[in-house]
Amino acid sequence: MIDSLLLHRVQFAFTVSFHYLFPQLTMGLALLIFILKCMGLRGHTWADAAARFWLKIFGLTFLMGVVTGIPLEFQFGTNWAQLVKMTGSILGQTLAMEGIFAFFLESTFLYLLIFGEKKMGKRTHCLVSFLLLAGTWLSGYFIICTNAFMQHPVGYRIGEDGVYQLTSIWALLSNPWALKQYLHTMTGAVITGCFTMASIAAFHLLKQQHQDISRRYLSVAVLVGFPASMIAAMPTGDWEAKQVQQHQPVKFAAMEGHFHTEDGAGLIILGQPNLQEMKIDNPIIIPKALSFLTHASWDARVKGLTEYDRDLWPDNIELLYFSYHIMAGLGTLFIALMGVSLLLVWKGKLHTNRFILWLLMLSLPFPFIANTAGWFTTEIGRQPWLIYGLMKTADGASKNISQGNVMFTLLGFMGLYLLLSVLYFFLATRIIGQGPELINPPETKAEGA
Amino acid sequence: METVWLVLLVLMIATYIVLDGFDLGVGVLHLLIARDRAEQKQILQSIAPVWDGNEVWLIAAGGTMMMAFPGFLSAMFSGFYLPLTMVVWLLIFRAISIELPHYLSDSLWIHFWNLMLFISSGLMIIILGAAMANIYRGVPLDANGTFFEPLWTNFRIGPQTGILDWYTILSGVTSAMFLLHHGALWLTAKTDGRVQEQSRQAAVWLWLGSIGLTIIVFIASWLVQPLARVSFSDSSWKIILPLTAALSLIASGYLRWKNKNMLAFLSSGLFIYLVIFTGAAAIYPNILPGLNPDYHLTIYNTSPGPEKLTTTLYWWVPGILLVGVYFTILFRSLPAVISANSDEEH
Numbered sequence: 001m002i003d004s005l006l007l008h009r010v011q012f013a014f015t016v017s018f019h020y021l022f023p024q025l026t027m028g029l030a031l032l033i034f035i036l037k038c039m040g041l042r043g044h045t046w047a048d049a050a051a052r053f054w055l056k057i058f059g060l061t062f063l064m065g066v067v068t069g070i071p072l073e074f075q076f077g078t079n080w081a082q083l084v085k086m087t088g089s090i091l092g093q094t095l096a097m098e099g100i101f102a103f104f105l106e107s108t109f110l111y112l113l114i115f116g117e118k119k120m121g122k123r124t125h126c127l128v129s130f131l132l133l134a135g136t137w138l139s140g141y142f143i144i145c146t147n148a149f150m151q152h153p154v155g156y157r158i159g160e161d162g163v164y165q166l167t168s169i170w171a172l173l174s175n176p177w178a179l180k181q182y183l184h185t186m187t188g189a190v191i192t193g194c195f196t197m198a199s200i201a202a203f204h205l206l207k208q209q210h211q212d213i214s215r216r217y218l219s220v221a222v223l224v225g226f227p228a229s230m231i232a233a234m235p236t237g238d239w240e241a242k243q244v245q246q247h248q249p250v251k252f253a254a255m256e257g258h259f260h261t262e263d264g265a266g267l268i269i270l271g272q273p274n275l276q277e278m279k280i281d282n283p284i285i286i287p288k289a290l291s292f293l294t295h296a297s298w299d300a301r302v303k304g305l306t307e308y309d310r311d312l313w314p315d316n317i318e319l320l321y322f323s324y325h326i327m328a329g330l331g332t333l334f335i336a337l338m339g340v341s342l343l344l345v346w347k348g349k350l351h352t353n354r355f356i357l358w359l360l361m362l363s364l365p366f367p368f369i370a371n372t373a374g375w376f377t378t379e380i381g382r383q384p385w386l387i388y389g390l391m392k393t394a395d396g397a398s399k400n401i402s403q404g405n406v407m408f409t410l411l412g413f414m415g416l417y418l419l420l421s422v423l424y425f426f427l428a429t430r431i432i433g434q435g436p437e438l439i440n441p442p443e444t445k446a447e448g449a
Numbered sequence: 450m451e452t453v454w455l456v457l458l459v460l461m462i463a464t465y466i467v468l469d470g471f472d473l474g475v476g477v478l479h480l481l482i483a484r485d486r487a488e489q490k491q492i493l494q495s496i497a498p499v500w501d502g503n504e505v506w507l508i509a510a511g512g513t514m515m516m517a518f519p520g521f522l523s524a525m526f527s528g529f530y531l532p533l534t535m536v537v538w539l540l541i542f543r544a545i546s547i548e549l550p551h552y553l554s555d556s557l558w559i560h561f562w563n564l565m566l567f568i569s570s571g572l573m574i575i576i577l578g579a580a581m582a583n584i585y586r587g588v589p590l591d592a593n594g595t596f597f598e599p600l601w602t603n604f605r606i607g608p609q610t611g612i613l614d615w616y617t618i619l620s621g622v623t624s625a626m627f628l629l630h631h632g633a634l635w636l637t638a639k640t641d642g643r644v645q646e647q648s649r650q651a652a653v654w655l656w657l658g659s660i661g662l663t664i665i666v667f668i669a670s671w672l673v674q675p676l677a678r679v680s681f682s683d684s685s686w687k688i689i690l691p692l693t694a695a696l697s698l699i700a701s702g703y704l705r706w707k708n709k710n711m712l713a714f715l716s717s718g719l720f721i722y723l724v725i726f727t728g729a730a731a732i733y734p735n736i737l738p739g740l741n742p743d744y745h746l747t748i749y750n751t752s753p754g755p756e757k758l759t760t761t762l763y764w765w766v767p768g769i770l771l772v773g774v775y776f777t778i779l780f781r782s783l784p785a786v787i788s789a790n791s792d793e794e795h
Binding site for chain 2 (some may be wrong): 060085
């Protein structure tokens with residue numbers, strides 16, 4: 001028998017993970033589209049055509065993000081009613097702000113951006129693309145603030161009735177945890193945008209279609225993608241790891257697979273955690289590196305899992321460990337691939353190097369996997385806490401709903417999202433198949449001449 | 450301060466229903482009015498740019514509700530677990546069936562999604578009324594302020610309420626009538642040619658239907674919720690709300706007859722606002738009445754307290770004013786009239 005708490009958790013995890021596949025792409029693409037619009041402003045008409053093409057993908061992805069995002073807000077109330085009852089006046093602040101300051105901005109200016117190009121001047125159109133960028137990035141910030149409160153609660157007071165009250169909205173919005181997590185998450189989103197763009201460009205170049213335009217926006221994707229990949233590791237990834245180590249030491253030990261307290265702890269690169277024997281099977285370890293990365297000293301002491309009460313261990317250490325290592329491993333791969341691509345752009349040879357183009361084309365799923373794994377690390381690692389150190393996950397779920405009902409809605413979401421995936425895949429493939437030039441033949445052809 | 454936030458919250462929910470109401474109504478009407486693909490396109494073009502922004506009001510209202518009345522949101526959402534989850538599914542269907550046809554060229558597929566739009570919009574306009582009626586009628590709250598309602602029991606109002614009973618179904622049908630009327634007036638104001646003529650004719654019948662159902666629902670509501678009688682006799686000035694509501698419904702018919710189409714649409718919007726405010730005023734200061742009078746959820750026992758609510762106003766008010774600016778830009782960017790043969794692509 002499956003208990004309803006697990007079903008509540010699986011349902012939220014499933015819907016939120018599926019949802020986040022879309023906004024990470026739109027937040028990344030919003031930046032790239034804005035860059036293309038700015039280039040268009042400086043007279044590069046190919047950039048306008050590329051922006052138009054990417055806006056089509058953006059629009060479709062945005063729609064999927066919207067429809068899969070609505071259930072999440074509902075689920076706070078339906079599945080996590082106790083959490084809302086106790087902390088709603090705090091979490092509701094950032095969620096209401098997201099609605100009012102970000103969603104209205106996005107929904108208004110997306111329409112104007114897609115359909116207003118003929119009616120408005122180039123400058124205004126570029127400004128609209130900036131407003132859309134601002135909307136999507138603001139939206140991300142409010143969500144990260146909401147999550148950051150659950151990771152590292154600040155600016156609250158617990159009343160006599162156990163209900164959480166906000167003492168400072170400013171503290172909530174400037175939560176130091178949120179700032180670092182936001183930078184790391186957003187660079188992750190930019191990486192997704194860049195790899196998606198690079199992958200589609202590589203696809204067209206390998207098929208020898210739309211070559212002129214694909215070659216150019218491939219360079220843009222690589223020029224943005226390389227620094228983003230670097231920043232994701234250093235400094236933002238490093239900041240995140242350090243703040244986890246400082247404030248959530250159990251999560252940190254579990255995600256590193258670090259069982260026993262050691263001086264001069266090694267960094268585990270590969271290996272499978274073995275909880276029975278409290279060790280890593282088949283390890284490949286860089287000696288002393290973990291101590292150095294966390295404390296800037298090769299011989300510093302790093303606390304292991306066994307240091308903490310077993311009740312406080314995350315309940316799925318293996319998944320947490322692998323999520324973290326998959327994210328970090330893919331992050332390293334992104335730096336390497338974008339680094340080589342950048343070198344080839346510099347030499348003017350990227351668009352003819354079929355090997356790298358193949359690699360770029362096939363890399364499409366990896367940033368999505370890396371971002372999802374990153375969120376898994378964050379969220380599984382927070383267990384057993386819903387609000388870290390204050391409220392257990394088991395205390396936040398709705399109590400008045402039978403498991404059968406939760407199972408019913410979970411299966412419903414799974415079926416529906418399967419349908420959405422098929423539709424998205426089918427339609428995105430169609431848009432990509434049409435390619436950038438067909439979408440706007442007159443201008444592009446004029447420029448190519 | 451709780452009262453201020455109740456007014457603001459009801460205002461947001463009502464704004465959602467007024468705005469999304471017309472695009473949901475149009476979602477149903479498009480299959481009934483349009484004769485061919487060109488007319489379908491003409492009708493759908495009138496809502497395609499705005500439906501997403503309209504729907505954001507629901508999301509923003511949800512966030513505001515969580516912030517201002519967390520106790521209400523947690524009781525209501527977990528109590529109405531099944532219907533609300535199904536509403537989410539309908540909203541997903543509605544969204545993709547408006548947007549997907551733009552990416553498709555095959556007429557069978559387009560037809561399929563138009564049918565899905567018809568079904569999901571139709572169910573939504575009924576559910577909106579049934580949902581309001583559930584809150585107004587009251588639910589079996591226990592001492593912890595929680596409840597769980599099955600979808601239906603014996604369709605009677607009694608100790609074993611279900612989400613669907615004769616009263617909530619009646620309200621659902623009524624809200625469908627109001628919102629179809631609202632949608633028909635939108636089309637009358639925003640289109641021309643045969644579609645406009647058909648919408649105008651539909652609006653006449655829907656208007657008559659709305660008047661009839663308004664009278665029936667008003668009497669039913671008076672009987673169903675004893676709190677309403679107390680509320681209106683204690684503060685009799687509240688009677689101004691249903692009275693002006695009735696006037697705006699009559700005005701919307703008169704203005705349509707006079708060919709002042711946009712004004713007729715706005716008047717119907719005002720009518721919907723006033724109906725929702727009448728309902729809220731009737732149960733005030735309760736926000737979710739219990740069937741047992743000891744367990745009513747009020748604006749006081751579900752909110753975090755007045756001083757918290759006051760500070761929130763500092764960002765909320767400028768935020769909403771900004772939203773007003775966006776909506777002005779958005780609605781002004783729409784063409785004044787959408788013609789069947791316009792090449793305005795969407």
